[in-house]
Amino acid sequence: MTLLIVGATGTLGRQVARRAIDEGYKVRCLVRSTKKAAFLKEWGAELVRGDLCDPQTLPEALEGVNAVIDAATSRATDSLTIKQVDWEGQVALIQAAKAANVERFIFFSILDAEKYPEVPLMEIKRCTELFLAESGLNYTIIKLAGFMQGLIGQYGIPILENQPVWVTGNSSPIAYMDTQDIAKFAIRALSVPETEKQAFPVVGTRAWSAEEIISLCERLSAKEARVTRMPINLLRTVRRVIRFFQWGWNVADRLEFTEVLASGRPLNASMDETYKVFGLDPQQTTTLESYLQEYFSRIMKKLKELDYEKNKTKKDKSKKAAFKQSSKANSQ
Template sequence: MTLLVVGSTGTLGRQVVRRALDEGYKVRCLVRSPKKAAFLKEWGAELVPGNLCYPETLKPALEGVTAVIDAATARPTDSLSIKQVDWDGKVALIQAAKAAGVERFIFFSLLDVDKYPEVPLMEIKRCTEIFLAQSGLNYTILQLCGFMQGLVGQYAIPILEKQAVWITGESSPIAYMDTQDIAKFAIAALKVPETENKTFPVVGTRAWSAEELISLCERLSGQEARITRMPINLLRTVRHVSRFFQWGWNVSDRLAFAEVMATGKPLAAPMDEVYQVFGLNPDETTTVETYMQEYFSRIMKKLKELDYEKLKTKKKAPKKTPFKKPQ
């Protein structure tokens, strides 16, 4: 089976590639920049140049492909809008996959997309789910809600560097999941007939609020966090102002998504039945505690090593004297 992974250089996409290769699949990656994706080639994947926003590049990439795993999404810093990438691009990809006779299509969506029609990214994901379901392709939709990898930059690093940790509105508990575990579900779906033409939540073992995550990071780092709260009305003002500028459209759309995480409503779902369908063991899923503990263990060890090296260098440095050595 040959897989085409779209969004393969992203936080989730690269883990999908790694997992697929480890399980013996032939993996092809659609990439905009082969240079930036060189590490995927080193792993053993085939790189094909292409871009979701240029439909003519998709047909060659799909030749001989059995299944597509779509992990692509627009980034806040992209010059292209969320609509261009996450709607126009996905529609083109689904149509091209159907024309190429692709047997399976795995799509990553978001949890509770039907509850937030005012949030551009979630509404686009909802519409894409409908379009995929009506395309005639044999599909599986996995609805996610948060990556553990993002917790490092959001909480761990600011606390270690004694910088402010920002919390917006009433913190919504989120069931974060390690992208390596999400990749397991995506690859498992290819082998389980019961996942065909269905939608599943794929979320972590429990939902964590911002306050709980900060407390965990404080305990593991031994440092106290500097918490700064941004009023939800200020966030909305920034979002509306950024809409006046084309360069701010993606930022505005992402800020709209940030409002979802400030409602106080949990982003989580029961997973017992999902694990049974996919044939995966929930006990092997990484927990937030384990993930953060491993991160802090590595970083604290590194910091101690750096301090030790500085101390050795200082001891070796020659002492300065006001007296000149005799000639």
């Protein structure tokens, strides 16, 4: 089976590609830059230059493809807006996949998207789910809450570097999941008929609030966090102001997502039925504790090694200086 993975250079997409290759699928990746995607080629994937926002590039990429796994989404640093990538681009991809007679289409959405119609990304995800369901394609929708990988930059690194950790509003508990585990579900969906034309929550073992994650990071790193609370009303004001400028539209849309993160409402769901349908063992799902423990163990070990090398260099320099002084004194 030949897979086309869209968004394969992203945090989730690269894990989907890695998993598919390891399981023996023929993997093709739609990429805007072959240079940035060179690591995918090294893994064994075929690279096809194309862009969701350029529909003319999609038919060629879909030639001979049996299934599409769509992990694409806009990034805050992109010049393109959420509407251009997550709506117009996704619609173009779904239509092109339908025209190419693709057998399966796996789409990543966000859990509870229908509950936040005022948040652009959530509303667009909801609309894309509906468009995909009505397209006639044989689809599976996987609804996510959050990635564990994102917590490293948000909490881990700032705590280690004694930088501020930002917390907004009433922190919503979120069931973060390791992207490697998410990839496992995505690839399994291709071979399980019961997942066809269905939507499933795929979330972590439990929901964690920002305060709980900070406390866990403090314990694992033996460092105290510098927590800075950002009032939600201040963010709302900033969002309204930057909407007056075209360059701020994408940032403003992203800031809207803080309404989800700071609502206090948990982003979580029962996984009992999902594990049953997919035939996967919940005991093999990575917990947030084990994920962060492994991260901090590696980092603390590296820091100790660097500190050891630094002290060793200082000692060597001191010995050389002492030797030079002794030699100078003897010569006199």
